[in-house]
Amino acid sequence: MTGGGLRIVRLANFVTGRSGGLRTALRHLGEGYRAAGHDPVLVIPGERPGVRRHPWGTVVTLPGPVLPGSGGYRLLTARRPVERLLDRLAPDRLEVSDRSTLRWTGGWARANGVPAVMVSHECLTGLLGQWRLPPGRARGLADGLNRRTGEAYDRIVCTTRWAAEEFTRIDAPVEVVPLGVDLDTFHPDRADRAGRERYADDTEVLLVHCARLSTEKRPDLAVDALAALRRAGVPAVLVMAGDGPSRRALAARSAGLPVHFTGFLPDRSAVATLLATADVVLAPGPVETFGLAGLEALAAGTPVVVNAASALPEVVGAAGVAAYGTPTAIADAVVRLLDRPAAARRAAARARAEEFSWPASVTGFLRVHGVGSGRSTPAGEPRATG
Incomplete structure (x- = not known):
């Protein structure tokens, strides 16, 4: 990208026109990246391939199957189309928002010299517990999978210290960057x-x-x-x-x-x-x-x-x-x-x-990507409040 900005390619599953928090976060972060002079490209699964331009960046849709019982959520399960797209987009940074079918992209990023961040939007330990696994087994399985995630990416981002705990306990490289809220719309x-x-x-x-x-x-x-x-x-x-x-x-x-x-x-x-x-x-x-x-x-x-x-x-x-x-x-x-x-x-x-804003969140994410001064909040360090 010209002008010193970065092409930040973001990969996400579980995003539809009817989804909630993740879609909102991706939109506001994309708008913030663009306002800071970067080129955000969001890659999500859909029924058919497509490319659309939005105020929050370019959105590329690749075909992905519906996850049964999810109410319509789709997954990017085919690696080769994603690999071809990443090769064509030539990202300066990779930001991945799902560690199920997309965790392998950390290896692609490392092989291509692209700094990569995994954003953890779910607690794997908690989800395994919801699936009725005994606590010890859920924790052990989560720790093993999370170690693999930590090894595949340069940094892991969690939005709360609570979410980061399952990474800090295995000494994975995690930082905490809270999300924001639209204080004008929600008033x-x-x-x-x-x-x-x-x-x-x-x-x-x-x-x-x-x-x-x-x-x-x-x-x-x-x-x-x-x-x-x-x-x-x-x-x-x-x-x-x-x-x-x-x-x-x-x-x-x-x-x-x-x-x-x-x-x-x-x-x-x-x-x-x-x-x-x-x-x-x-x-x-x-x-x-x-x-x-x-x-x-x-x-x-x-x-x-x-x-x-x-x-x-x-x-x-x-x-x-x-x-x-x-x-x-x-x-x-x-x-x-x-x-x-x-x-x-x-x-x-x-x-x-009012202690949470999208500009502050964007700044935190960009710092994790190595852009701007200062740093985000390491897991375990108290976040200053008003």
Whole structure:
């Protein structure tokens, strides 16, 4: 690329037009790379090959099969097309956002003298535990796979210290760079009291769960927590914003309860309005490595109940309440949040979100790529807060 900028080729699976946090992060990072004078190229799987230009860079689609049971996610499984594309693109930096079918690209980068970074968006130890592997076996298997990842890439990036722990325990080269939030789109001023009447009246508590409806997100805990609240006499209602393979089962589970399913909301402003209008947002997923939707809720001025087993307590801080993954614990956490004065809990939520920005995140990622001065936060080192 001319002008001193770098061509940063990014590879990612699990990205569709209806996906959430990863797609948002890739978009904002790409916009930041372009604004800094670089040439971001994103390579993702799709139904057919294609090339499109966007404000966040060039997006190249290569055919990839659908992962069964994933609700439409595709994978780049064929190596040769990816190799040919990488040879043609001649990247200055490689940034990979999936360590399943794409981990081999670290070897390609090393053979071609291209500095390579793996961005870990999931906790492998936690996912293996979700698959019912015994803790010792899950940890041992994760450590072995993570060592291979550490050997294949120059650096590993995690978005929280919680996520980095499975790499620090094996002395892999990992750095922590938090993600950011769009503080303009997600803002308390978007609260729509008239629109709230669609779901709840003035005497009811409006809860929102905003995430993909899939097993690892544990949306069932949100439904069961609602049931626990209503048994305790709390007049709560729940809006499930999003879609996914668990939707039908969740609809059956919530029969007789005031649960509203919005389906996928493609308009980010509609999501922002819903989050700002809620009284409390629920984020019960136990293996979230950052939880961007939770941060977006805080930016919208709404406190969040999070799963204490995840990275989200690190992200929300005192602006939320952490509860271990039982319906009763989550329900109790909702009550504790509601006991705080509304103005105070909303101000605390917004203030916490303002500690995270996309420009800061872009700067951190570029530093990992060897661009700019300073450094990102090594795993284990406290990140300064406001």
